[in-house]
Amino acid sequence: MAPQILNILRDLGMAFRNIVRQRRRVTFSLLIIVGGVVAFLLAGGFIHWLLDNMREGVIHSQIGHIQVVRPHYFEVGVAEPYRYLLPENSDAEKQIRATDHVVTMSSRLSFTGLASFNDSTVTFIGEGVDSEAEKQVSRDISIVAGEALSSSEPNGILLGRGLAANLGVKVGDTMVLMTTTAKGALSASDVRVRGLFSTFSKEYDDGALRVPIELSRQLVGVKGATAWVVLLDDTASTAGAINVLRERLDPKQFQLVSWEYLADMYVKTRDLFLKQVLVVEILIALIIVLSIGNTLRMAVIERTGEIGTSMALGVRRIRILRLFIFEGLVLGLLGGVIGVSLGWSLSVLISWIGLPMPPPPGMSEGFDAEILVSAGLAFNALMLALLTTVAASVIPAVSASKMNIVDALRHQR
Numbered sequence: 001m002a003p004q005i006l007n008i009l010r011d012l013g014m015a016f017r018n019i020v021r022q023r024r025r026v027t028f029s030l031l032i033i034v035g036g037v038v039a040f041l042l043a044g045g046f047i048h049w050l051l052d053n054m055r056e057g058v059i060h061s062q063i064g065h066i067q068v069v070r071p072h073y074f075e076v077g078v079a080e081p082y083r084y085l086l087p088e089n090s091d092a093e094k095q096i097r098a099t100d101h102v103v104t105m106s107s108r109l110s111f112t113g114l115a116s117f118n119d120s121t122v123t124f125i126g127e128g129v130d131s132e133a134e135k136q137v138s139r140d141i142s143i144v145a146g147e148a149l150s151s152s153e154p155n156g157i158l159l160g161r162g163l164a165a166n167l168g169v170k171v172g173d174t175m176v177l178m179t180t181t182a183k184g185a186l187s188a189s190d191v192r193v194r195g196l197f198s199t200f201s202k203e204y205d206d207g208a209l210r211v212p213i214e215l216s217r218q219l220v221g222v223k224g225a226t227a228w229v230v231l232l233d234d235t236a237s238t239a240g241a242i243n244v245l246r247e248r249l250d251p252k253q254f255q256l257v258s259w260e261y262l263a264d265m266y267v268k269t270r271d272l273f274l275k276q277v278l279v280v281e282i283l284i285a286l287i288i289v290l291s292i293g294n295t296l297r298m299a300v301i302e303r304t305g306e307i308g309t310s311m312a313l314g315v316r317r318i319r320i321l322r323l324f325i326f327e328g329l330v331l332g333l334l335g336g337v338i339g340v341s342l343g344w345s346l347s348v349l350i351s352w353i354g355l356p357m358p359p360p361p362g363m364s365e366g367f368d369a370e371i372l373v374s375a376g377l378a379f380n381a382l383m384l385a386l387l388t389t390v391a392a393s394v395i396p397a398v399s400a401s402k403m404n405i406v407d408a409l410r411h412q413r
Contacts, residue, residue, distance in 0.1 A: 016330050018299075018323070025295055030335050032291045033389065036284040037339025037381045038346065041373055043280050044380075045347050046355075047273045049372035054266055055235065055259075057200040060140035063262045064106070064229035065238050066245070068096065071255045073226070074262075081110050082182040085224035086254075095248045096230060101237040106133035107225035109216045113179030115159075115209065117167045124163060124209050126177070128216025128225075137231045146171035146195030154212050156194030162206030164196050171195060177211070181221035189219055201265075235259075281380075285388045292392035296328060300400045311405045321401035328393025329386065336385030340378050347371035 019026050059065055070077060070084035077084035086092075086107075096105050109128035114121050129138075131149040144161055157177075159169065169175055171193055178188045191211065198205055217223060232241055242256050249256070260267060310320065351370035 018327055019330055019334075022299065025299065026331070029292055029295045029331055030338065033288055033332065033335025033385050034339040034342060036288050036388075037336055037385050038343040040281060040284050040384060041340065041343030041377065041381050042346060042350075042371055044277050044377050045343075045371035045373045046369060047277055048374065048377060049370050051266075051270050051273060052372060054200065054269065055263070057140050058263045058266050059235065059259050060231075061138055061199040062201070062204065063259050064137050065232040065235060065259050066230040066242060067257045067262065068092075068228040068230065068245075068249070069226065069255050069257060071252065073255065074257065077226075078110075081226045082220065082222050085222060085226060086228060088224050092249055092254060093228065096228065096245065099241060099244055099248070101232045101234065101241050103231045103233050104133050104136050105231070106130040106137045106229045107213055108227045108229055109213055109220070109222070109224075110226045111179055111216055111220050113177055113219075115163070115167060115175060115177055117169045117173065117175040120167045122163065122166050123207070124177075125207050126179075126216065127208070127210050128213035129210050131212050134210075137229055140199070142198045143195050144198050146193070148195060149210060149212055150194070151212065153192070153194060154215055155189070155191050156212070157191045157215075158195050158197050158210040159193055160205035160208040161196050161198045162202060163209060164193070166206070169193050177209075177219065179219050181219070183221060185221075187219050187221065189215065191215070281384060285384060288385070288388040289392045292328065292331065292389050293395060296324065296393050296396035297399070299327075300324070300396045303400075304403065308403065308405050311403070317401040321397045324397035324400050325390060325393050328389040328397075332386040332389030335389070336382040339385060340381055343381065344373050344378065347373045 068086070070086065073081075073084045088107075093105065096102060107130050111126045111128065113124060113126065115124045129149065131151045135148065143158075146158075149156065149158055159167075164170070167175065173193045174190055175193065176188055177191055178186065181187050197210075211219075213225070230241070232238060238258055238260075242258060245256055311317065347370075351372075354368035354370065357367050357369045
């Protein structure tokens with residue numbers, strides 16, 4: 001085993017020396033590899049940063065990491081929410097709060113109705129929320145005017161910026177909320193606009209409002225909540241926390257729903273963007289394979305006499321094959337390491353400066369983007385460089401190893 005390892009190391013050293021002596025061609029090859037790796041890192045890093053922030057924005061402004069509801073609530077209960085109410089102050093709430101990785105839990109009561117101000121009346125989608133717990137759960141909701149909900153003002157509400165514009169209200173105005181109780185009667189209440197909010201979803205902002213949960217219970221004449229929204233210390237802990245809670249809660253009484261099920265728009269966007277990253281990776285791989293393959297084929301032609309001499313001196317064809325593949329491997333390793341280092345440095349610099357972006361579809365505000373180069377993305381970039389250069393070297397290596405010794409020795413004579 002030791003002699004084989006020594007032979008491999010010797011061949012790697014020889015491959016490195018062969019590369020170094022062809023400086024112009026190697027410089028051109030490295031530029032292609034490094035350029036491809038940097039392009040992949042910057043494009044992939046931007047998309048990964050965008051997806052991570054979109055995910056956290058949706059989680060920390062609307063849905064939380066886990067929602068606990070009655071079984072089949074999201075399938076059929078949304079149309080009749082008051083038949084699927086969760087109890088108040090139950091042992092299940094205490095068990096959820098005591099679970100590892102759980103930061104807090106907020107009770108929510110969903111309802112719909114009409115909002116009226118002066119001569120304007122529009123429909124709304126309302127949520128009664130725990131004013132204090134929601135400060136953590138919905139930390140990414142941007143209060144664009146006024147203040148957040150507070151238990152000190154039971155009739156103070158928050159309106160989405162789009163809904164407020166449709167009604168023509170501003171902070172401090174008094175308006176009327178009208179809804180239907182659980183028993184079918186009409187219910188109304190005067191409320192004061194405490195603040196206006198904006199989220200990652202313009203569609204949500206155009207029709208949503210939030211009120212203290214006690215006010216929503218009074219309006220619809222029920223107790224309890226339609227959902228318990230659970231906030232974790234890390235999104236990566238979601239699956240583990242769900243497994244623990246499934247053991248603690250009765251599945252006939254409670255259904256656990258992950259954020260991925262609720263964030264349908266995010267999931268579709270993520271899948272689309274990851275496909276785009278894959279297309280970029282394939283295009284870069286093709287460019288590297290074609291360029292490096294052509295470079296190595298030229299090297300084989302120029303070194304035909306050298307190859308013939310080596311085989312005449314007893315060097316086996318398998319070693320000739322290995323030497324050229326190792327040259328591709330060394331090229332890929334050098335280009336990959338340089339490319340990853342340069343790409344990471346550029347990502348830090350660009351993130352520090354910031355990339356001003358216009359509001360994308362479905363969002364109401366622009367943002368400063370960054371580039372997130374994770375360890376996994378850097379590893380993929382390095383593997384991209386290594387695998388493509390090795391693949392590009394296979395055909396030239398096979399061609400070199402199958403040369404006729406006599407024809408090779410007569411080359412250019």
